[in-house]
Amino acid sequence: MRFEDDPLTRxxxxxxxxxxxxxxxxxxxxxxxxxxxxxxxxxxxxxxxxFTEHKPAFQLKYRDMAGAGDWRKxxxxxxxxxxxxxxxxxxxxxxxxxxxxxxxxxxxxxQRLRIVGGRTLCWGRQSYRLSDLDFKAASHDGYGHDWPIxxxxxxxxxxxxxxxxxxxxxxxxxxxxxDGRFLPAMKMTCGEVHFRNTMxxxxxxxxxxxxxxxxxxVHNGRAACHNCGACERGCxxxxxxxxxxxxxxxxxxxxxxxxxxxxxVAHVEMxxxxxxxTGVTYVDGKTRQTKTIRAKTVILCAQALESxxxxxxxxxxxxxxxxxxxxxxxxxxxxxxxxxxGASGELPQxxxxxxxxxxxxxxxxxxxxxxxxxxQGSRHANFIRGYGFQGSAGAVFNQxxxxxxxxxxxxxxxxxxxxxxxxxxxxLARDDNFVSIDPKLKDAWGIPALHIxxxxxxxxxxxxxDAAESGAEMLEAAGARNIEIRSxxxxxxxxxxxxGTARMGSDARTAVTDSFCQLHDVNNVFAMDGACFxxxxxxxxxxxxxxITVRACDRLIDRFxxxxx
Amino acid sequence: MNRxxxxxxxxLTFGAAATVSVPxxxxxxxxxxxxxxxxxxxxxxxxxxxxxxxxxLIMLSETIIxxxxxxxxxxxxVNRFLDLILSALPATTQQEFLESLAWFDTGSMARxxxxxxxxxxxxREDFMNLVAWPHTHVMWQQSEAGFPGFxxxxxxxxxxxxAYYSSPxxxxxxxxxxxxxxxxxxxxxxxxxERQSDKQGAKPGEI
Numbered sequence: 034m035r036f037e038d039d040p041l042t043r044x045x046x047x048x049x050x051x052x053x054x055x056x057x058x059x060x061x062x063x064x065x066x067x068x069x070x071x072x073x074x075x076x077x078x079x080x081x082x083x084f085t086e087h088k089p090a091f092q093l094k095y096r097d098m099a100g101a102g103d104w105r106k107x108x109x110x111x112x113x114x115x116x117x118x119x120x121x122x123x124x125x126x127x128x129x130x131x132x133x134x135x136x137x138x139x140x141x142x143x144q145r146l147r148i149v150g151g152r153t154l155c156w157g158r159q160s161y162r163l164s165d166l167d168f169k170a171a172s173h174d175g176y177g178h179d180w181p182i183x184x185x186x187x188x189x190x191x192x193x194x195x196x197x198x199x200x201x202x203x204x205x206x207x208x209x210x211x212d213g214r215f216l217p218a219m220k221m222t223c224g225e226v227h228f229r230n231t232m233x234x235x236x237x238x239x240x241x242x243x244x245x246x247x248x249x250x251v252h253n254g255r256a257a258c259h260n261c262g263a264c265e266r267g268c269x270x271x272x273x274x275x276x277x278x279x280x281x282x283x284x285x286x287x288x289x290x291x292x293x294x295x296x297x298v299a300h301v302e303m304x305x306x307x308x309x310x311t312g313v314t315y316v317d318g319k320t321r322q323t324k325t326i327r328a329k330t331v332i333l334c335a336q337a338l339e340s341x342x343x344x345x346x347x348x349x350x351x352x353x354x355x356x357x358x359x360x361x362x363x364x365x366x367x368x369x370x371x372x373x374x375g376a377s378g379e380l381p382q383x384x385x386x387x388x389x390x391x392x393x394x395x396x397x398x399x400x401x402x403x404x405x406x407x408x409q410g411s412r413h414a415n416f417i418r419g420y421g422f423q424g425s426a427g428a429v430f431n432q433x434x435x436x437x438x439x440x441x442x443x444x445x446x447x448x449x450x451x452x453x454x455x456x457x458x459x460x461l462a463r464d465d466n467f468v469s470i471d472p473k474l475k476d477a478w479g480i481p482a483l484h485i486x487x488x489x490x491x492x493x494x495x496x497x498x499d500a501a502e503s504g505a506e507m508l509e510a511a512g513a514r515n516i517e518i519r520s521x522x523x524x525x526x527x528x529x530x531x532x533g534t535a536r537m538g539s540d541a542r543t544a545v546t547d548s549f550c551q552l553h554d555v556n557n558v559f560a561m562d563g564a565c566f567x568x569x570x571x572x573x574x575x576x577x578x579x580x581i582t583v584r585a586c587d588r589l590i591d592r593f594x595x596x597x598x
Numbered sequence: 599m600n601r602x603x604x605x606x607x608x609x610l611t612f613g614a615a616a617t618v619s620v621p622x623x624x625x626x627x628x629x630x631x632x633x634x635x636x637x638x639x640x641x642x643x644x645x646x647x648x649x650x651x652x653x654x655l656i657m658l659s660e661t662i663i664x665x666x667x668x669x670x671x672x673x674x675x676v677n678r679f680l681d682l683i684l685s686a687l688p689a690t691t692q693q694e695f696l697e698s699l700a701w702f703d704t705g706s707m708a709r710x711x712x713x714x715x716x717x718x719x720x721x722r723e724d725f726m727n728l729v730a731w732p733h734t735h736v737m738w739q740q741s742e743a744g745f746p747g748f749x750x751x752x753x754x755x756x757x758x759x760x761a762y763y764s765s766p767x768x769x770x771x772x773x774x775x776x777x778x779x780x781x782x783x784x785x786x787x788x789x790x791x792e793r794q795s796d797k798q799g800a801k802p803g804e805i
Contacts, residue, residue: 080620087778088627089769091634096679096764101686123625220785260780269778389773393780430772432759437662437730437751445763446771 040291045069045328046593048313050298050343053151054575055562055582056334057276058194060284062586068593069289071326072281073296073315075335076147079154079277084267085120093119114144114529116155116265124148124155130477134484141485142526145336149294150277152336152529155265158246158273158396159423160200161572162191162211166408170568174406174417177462180567181539181548184211190580190587198274198579199252201397202244208409210239210402210421210572217249218242224380224426224452225399231511232401238507239402243423246274246576247396255279262394273396293326295319299480300347301331301356301558308351310558313343316478329598330557330589334582337563338367338468341534342483344552344560345470357535357545357552357560364468366536368460368569370528371420371489373521374497376504377453378513380426387428387448398425401454401507403571405499415495418461421571422504424454452513456500459571461492462533466525487525497522530574535564550585557598561585634766637678644678646685646692650713651699652677657715658702659758661726674767676758683761695757698750705729705747726751 036042046068049059056072064070095101097119100112104122111117111125124146135141146152166173168180168187188211195214204212219242221229229240247258255278256270264273271278284290295318302312302325312327333340341364347356355363388394401422405413429451434444471484501520508516538544541553550561561582563574570577592598620626644652659671659680671677684692706714710721717725729747762768 077621077623078619080624080626082620082626083624085627089766089774089776090764091766091769092627092632094633095683095686096633098760098764099683099687099691101683103686121625123623220783223786223788226786226788259778260783261778262780387772389775390769391773391775391777391780393783395783430763432763435731437726437755438664439666442663442666442668442771445759 040071040293041324041326043069043071043327044312045071045291045326046598047071047330047332047589048073048326048328049332049334050313050340051075051151051334051336051562052149052281052292053276053334053336054153054156055578056151057153057280057284058579058582059332059334059561059586060290061280062583063590064284064287064289066590066593067289068590070284071291071293071328072284073298073313073326074147074149074151074292074294075297075318076149076151076294077318078149078292078294079124081267081269081278083121083124084269086261086263086266086268088120088266095119110142111144113142113527117144118266120266121155131482132474132476133482134471134474136484136486139486139488140524140526141487142524143338143485143531144526144529145339149281149292150275153275154267154277156575157529157573158264159400159573160195160198160202160213160244160246160576161400161421162213163187163570163572163577164209164211166209166403167568167570167572170418170570173408174412176417178536178538178543178567181537181544186548187577187580187584190584191576193583194576194579197253198246198279198576199248199255200244200246200576201242201249203241205239205241205402207239207402209404209407209419210241210400213244215244216252219245219247219249219395219397221399222425222427223385224383224450227380227383228426228452228507228511229399232507235510236404236507238404241400241402243397243400245397248272253279258396260393260395262396264396296324297476297478297480298335298343299323299478300343302327303347303349303351303356303555305349305351308555310555316480318478321478330559332559332561332589333564334562337531337534337566338483338485340560340562340564341468342470342481344535344558345468346481352554356558357554359554360542360545362464362536362543363545364534365464365466366462366533366567367466367468367485367487367525368462368530368532368566369487369525370460370530370569370571371458371493371497371522372455372528373523374420374458374500374504374519375422375424375453375455376501376508376516376518377451378508378516380450380452380512381514382512383426383428383450385428385448385450386446387430398423405496413499415499416492418459418492418496419571420456420458420496420500422454422456422500424452426450426452452508452511454504454507456497456504457528457571457573458493458496458500460525460528460532460569461490462536462566462568463490468534489522489525493522530563530569532563532566532569532574535560536567537565538567549588550581559585559589634675634679637675637682642678644681647677647681650703650715651696652681653715654699654703654713655680657717657722658699658754659762661722662755662758663762668771669767671758671762674762674765676761676765679761679765680757694753698753701746701750702754 203218258272345355403419405419535545733745
């Protein structure tokens with residue numbers, strides 16, 4: 034390597050920390066605008082040869098079953114994630130190397146990956162826009178803060194992201210869930226069509242096919258989904274959105290972007306005389322050497338809690354409580370959608386046979402749009418905000434059939450027609466849900482670790498009681514039998530939608546970043562991921578994170594053009 | 599999507615795939631690696647179960663999932679996979695499994711004076727009919743007591759079904775043909791006029 038090509042001797046226009054959904058977009062947007070970018074990823078690179086979506090379970094030693102496998106011992110938290118399996122566990126962090134603490138009686142399940150692409154390798158792909166019911170929620174019900182942006186501000190950037198990513202879905206004209214620019218929708222099963230029609234007729238509720246970042250036709254050089262159904266294990270045709278093979282690849286193709294892997298960022302380097310960041314210090318994950326890399330701007334896309342951890346660990350003489358923490362709010366307002374409530378049952382009026390394992394499988398479900406506390410509807414007496422449902426209906430093989438012998442074998446094959454819906458509830462931003470640095474705990478690279486303190490509150494509990502009731506009510510109206518309901522609220526973290534801790538706002542006294550994700554306290558450091566969320570809505574957040582990132586990057590490019598950086 | 603379309607799509611994206619090398623530390627399954635073949639080795643011996651327990655398990659699993667026009671649990675080597683996975687599970691799970699397995703021999707001895715694996719076909723059918731369904735003993739003026747046989751049966755059946763339907767034979771039973779192309783999603787093909795749920799006045803559950 035020539036001296037001038039060594040990343041450590043160069044000064045970049047931008048350091049992007051993280052290579053997932055928002056890091057990929059920041060790298061793409063900035064490098065395509067001609068800026069020199071370096072992306073620091075804490076994990077290793079990934080190859081399509083690791084994809085296992087077509088590998089049948091019987092080829093695995095333990096068939097991903099029943100908690101067997103020594104690898105689980107190093108990942109007791111990660112195995113709580115549905116997507117962390119015997120196929121792909123090494124995409125997820127080793128919990129013994131990446132510790133965090135929680136208060137007694139307040140568990141938090143922090144499920145995460147450290148690898149190029151981050152969670153986009155195995156995310157759920159559900160992609161929904163927020164609406165002004167969410168951006169201006171405080172004005173609607175008086176709780177918390179409005180976002181400093183409105184839906185109109187973000188809509189053009191949703192368009193950009195959707196046009197590139199490819200979101201299959203169906204327009205519904207429901208204000209609570211703005212329509213986007215969709216590829217052809219996946220098809221509903223007969224049971225789902227029946228359910229959709231019954232909900233519209235009986236309750237005036239909108240049931241739509243899941244809006245998914247899975248492409249249903251050739252799109253931007255990627256092939257249409259081949260319907261194998263196991264997206265969390267990779268995709269040979271890159272049919273679901275994953276940053277290493279889309280945004281990040283585009284960035285690297287510009288020749289303006291450098292990717293450094295195994296670069297575990299510890300803190301932001303500051304020039305105290307100018308109060309500007311000069312770069313970041315990271316630990317080489319393999320050699321354990323500490324290195325510093327310089328740039329005109331630092332963009333944190335490390336995932337909400339990791340970005341805030343870096344800011345908290347960047348405390349210095351001028352920023353004693355952490356970088357960007359003059360408000361005292363850095364780390365506060367942690368959110369994660371509440372999950373756990375729902376209903377399931379059987380639709381005996383449908384007698385379809387299950388699709389064979391080698392038949393098409395839709396890696397998507399249906400979505401019931403929020404119907405509580407909407408602008409048009411009445412206010413619920415027991416809670417504010419609302420929830421959406423995700424679910425599905427269809428025939429499945431019935432291993433739970435009764436009896437034994439040839440009759441049992443036949444019953445399994447005949448199958449059973451099931452329907453289920455599960456709620457995703459808004460998690461209120463509360464300042465007593467927070468992260469801080471644990472003074473006694475460090476990770477395997479010597480970097481101080483987080484202390485995470487979060488509970489779901491009475492509002493979430495009341496919301497989930499209502500969700501269980503309304504779920505059962507809807508299934509009953511659809512003619513379901515053997516209905517079972519769940520009203521429990523799972524421990525925080527289980528939605529894998531960590532948001533907040535560096536919320537945006539116009540006032541530096543009540544927010545950490547401005548509406549373009551720039552720290553109020555330092556004008557060349559940005560938090561462009563879920564950390565900047567003011568409220569959570571109830572929709573899956575990744576699409577909004579990406580749109581916010583594109584908006585913030587376009588503003589940053591403009592500032593570069595005006596020589597303001 | 600048919601097989602030709604899958605091949606074309608694979609070629610479409612091959613360029614991107616070919617440019618990324620495999621990190622040395624990555625978990626990559628070797629081409630053709632198949633753990634189920636290891637279970638079929640001729641010199642296989644149980645690692646966790648005793649010979650008697652293994653025999654009981656073979657008989658019980660084949661009774662629950664027998665060979666019909668497709669292979670049953672014995673041919674699917676359900677006992678061998680369960681022996682493997684039990685050897686890797688916590689002691690409490692192992693103990694529960696063995697207790698349930700032992701109950702079948704105990705119950706069989708009490709009723710027929712022979713171990714479960716030695717029952718005649720008729721007696722085994724009779725015994726299974728006794729345990730395979732929810733069952734309670736209710737005595738006059740006494741509270742209802744659960745029948746443990748059904749609990750033991752249910753526990754072992756869950757294990758046996760999971761092992762069978764995750765085996766190569768079980769996969770084929772569920773329509774697996776080994777080919778990754780899955781065809782187009784069909785979805786509901788009913789026309790709106792065929793569906794009662796599209797019409798006013800339909801009752802709950804009417805399609």
